[in-house]
Amino acid sequence: QLQLQESGPGLVKPSETLSLTCTVSGDSITNHNVHWGWIRQPPGKGLEWIGSIYYSGTTHYSPSLKSRVTISVDTSKNQFFLEMRSVTATDTAVYYCARPNGYWGQGTLVTVSS
């Protein structure tokens, strides 16, 4: 059974960089030509797609976040990563990693505050 697990700091200071890791277990990232994504959900609000990556390294980003976001992959570790620069309080949210056609991590709350 495929499982995804987010990890990273739960508190980030304004203007700093948010870095999260998604560890995939139960299957190899390279076994399927599907996209692996990062999604976030501010408290009490809807889902926002941040971006996604294929194991080949091809990425797609939300236009509204593209200038601040980088998604990368390490196939040897079966992990993919999110980096979001220059964060503000509006980036406070639960961050999910997912293979949207089926599998989601449990989510991790990231709070941006000094």
Add this chain to the structure above:
Amino acid sequence: QAVVTQEPSLTVSPGGTVTLTCASSTGTVTSGHYAYWFQQKPGQAPKTLIYDTSTRRSWTPARFSGSLLGGKAALTLSGAQPEDEADYFCLLSYNGVRVFGTGTKVTVL
């Protein structure tokens, strides 16, 4: 960036049928948007119900079906159960760039 719109809320009677829709600001939703549907209950991560417009996951009850209807993506729930009360989100792909819908709160009452 495209805006994807869903009904804010819908109510269905137990055993009844309800259709949720997912509209794109760019025009007609087609199979090329690879519509996804997700169910989210309070305090839980979203769960994928449908992908590629109409493909169910193994865990998706048969009472959920996805389709294209009137230029939109649609999720039909036939024979609603109390446990179907949740928020539902669609996701559309625009040449690899994905956009979530605004979400629909479904009440079974």
